[in-house]
Amino acid sequence: KAGVTQTPRYLIKTRGQQVTLSCSPISGHRSVSWYQQTPGQGLQFLFEYFSETQRNKGNFPGRFSGRQFSNSRSEMNVSTLELGDSALYLCASSPGHRGANEKLFFGSGTQLSVL
Amino acid sequence: AQRVTQPEKLLSVFKGAPVELKCNYSYSGSPELFWYVQYSRQRLQLLLRHISRESIKGFTADLNKGETSFHLKKPFAQEEDSAMYYCAPILGGTSYGKLTFGQGTILTVHP
Numbered sequence: 001k002a003g004v005t006q007t008p009r010y011l012i013k014t015r016g017q018q019v020t021l022s023c024s025p026i027s028g029h030r031s032v033s034w035y036q037q038t039p040g041q042g043l044q045f046l047f048e049y050f051s052e053t054q055r056n057k058g059n060f061p062g063r064f065s066g067r068q069f070s071n072s073r074s075e076m077n078v079s080t081l082e083l084g085d086s087a088l089y090l091c092a093s094s095p096g097h098r099g100a101n102e103k104l105f106f107g108s109g110t111q112l113s114v115l
Numbered sequence: 116a117q118r119v120t121q122p123e124k125l126l127s128v129f130k131g132a133p134v135e136l137k138c139n140y141s142y143s144g145s146p147e148l149f150w151y152v153q154y155s156r157q158r159l160q161l162l163l164r165h166i167s168r169e170s171i172k173g174f175t176a177d178l179n180k181g182e183t184s185f186h187l188k189k190p191f192a193q194e195e196d197s198a199m200y201y202c203a204p205i206l207g208g209t210s211y212g213k214l215t216f217g218q219g220t221i222l223t224v225h226p
Contacts, residue, residue, distance in 0.1 A: 042217070048213065092212070101166075103161040
């Protein structure tokens, strides 16, 4: 089985721009979660999607949004980029069984640099 | 507030020595406990899951509810164990993808 795929691998943007990151989960996985990783704050949960619905959300401003498509692929969007948004954005997938705390399978991440 | 603390940012041991990576959490209920690991140039992956005893590479971890700790142990460290280790408990109910990661410990095993 192919693993979690994230594109693009690297992105360079300037302040004020917006960006869209993509994540394709493992085949058959219906839950997709997004995390931000920075040297200062570590790994922080952004949100989780299941069956095209956001089920859980972290403490990030509304500039961070996401969506999930019927094939379980997910996109994350950040609008009005700030310098502090520079980070590695990780996507993780899991089967998404109701009521289960499943192990997550992570992608390689998208490294976003905001200049 | 729910918090996860890994007190050691860096840990160095020699090959064959025992290793213990510390993790403390603040939560009054029963957490579900995970350790994740990131080897150099590899993806973050599950190392150990407490509830199912699922584990790779010979690591174990015991939950100490009294001390609210979930320390990771291995009796004889190997050079290939060098990596970044994250304690990631689920603090309450169904996580829906949300893990609360500690800051991580970089383990270096010297030959």
